[in-house]
Amino acid sequence: MNDKPDPPTRRHATLKDVAEACGLSVATVSRYLNRSIKLPPATIGRIDAAIAALNYQPNQHARSLSLGRSETIGLVVPDISNPYFAHLAASVEQAASEFGLGLVLCPTLSRTDREIDYLGRLARRHVDGLLFATNNGDDPALGRALQGTSTVVLVDDDIIGARAPTIMADSDQGGFLAARHLIEMGHRRLGYVGGPAGLSSSRGRLGGFRRAVAASERPVTIAAEIQGPYSSEHGRLAAGQILALDPVPSAVFAASDEIVLGLLSVFKQRGVRVGIDISVVAFDDVGPLQLFDPPLTAIRQPVERLGRRAVEMVLDLIKGEMREPVSEVLPVELIIRESVKPPRS
DSSP states (O other), X not given: OOOOOOXXXXXXXXXXXXXXXXXXXXHHHHHHHTTOOOOOXXXXXXXXXXXXXXXXXXXXXXXXHHXXXXXXXXXXXSOTTSHHHHHHHHHHHHHHHHTTOEEEEEXXXXXXXXHHHHHHHHHTTSSSEEEEOOSOTTOHHHHHHHTTOSSEEEESSOOTTOXXXXXXXXXXXXXXXXHHHXXXXXXXEEEEXXXXXXXXHHHHHXXXXXXXXXXXXXXXXXXEEEEOOSSHHHHHHHHHHHHTSSSOOSEEEEXXXXXXXXXXXXXXXXXXXXXXXXXXXXXXXXXXXXXXXXXXXXXXXXXXXXXXXXXXXXXXXXXXXXXXXXXXXXXXXXXXXXXXXXXXX
């Protein structure tokens, strides 16, 4: 039988302990830790030495309360299984970590009610700000819910009726580059498969595509303009419609990686050879398109830069350093691989 008393529980050092150890007030040490005061180097050395000697660990919850902030931001996305949004989440997480912020991922399944619920969480201060990506930008209810919010940044698409900073890729430039490349390769009968008609990204990609066709010195026809969700199912349905045309377009621009996956699955089932029977350009270039057979030509979105700038912008809002909403558009890039060849005669 062991009659030895249990060892005393080690007490965690408190902010008061640190203050007493370095001969300063609790308020001064607290302001130093919150980076809200400038102190002489010798004083800073005393505080840091006391923290190290006592192995002091700040109470993050108490610190957040004292700052009036959670030091956490949220990322609202329609579908985390979509490779584009998965890559966006990874870039936002990296940037948030570098700025000392936590990140809460908020998938919505493209449901407006869930998006509005996350806006309510912002209002209740569960997070300090939101990065907001949606496929419901034309829904008036969402626009109304965003009115009055002050720390929301719209990512990749704007929202009708919302007055908030926006960061997105240049969809118009992407559509233009895709069509111009197809035209330069000799294609004269084109197909377009894009996203929802109400989204600014979709309007931009189609607008740029049409602009390149209109600017062509040679006669070019857009044989099909098919719009729907940014999904592989939409791509499959659109592929059937395109292959039913007579004659079939010699080239197609698919306005997202998800859409192009649906197109390719049907083309393979029907024995249609990409780069031989039909040329294809995709948009996003976040999936492993270089591993396809043939590797797919694509318009590449700058997803890493999008994520970082979105975090920087929401931080400016949280700190009160952005007075008026701004809109930033980042350039895209044409990545030429092997899925576009001159049309068969």
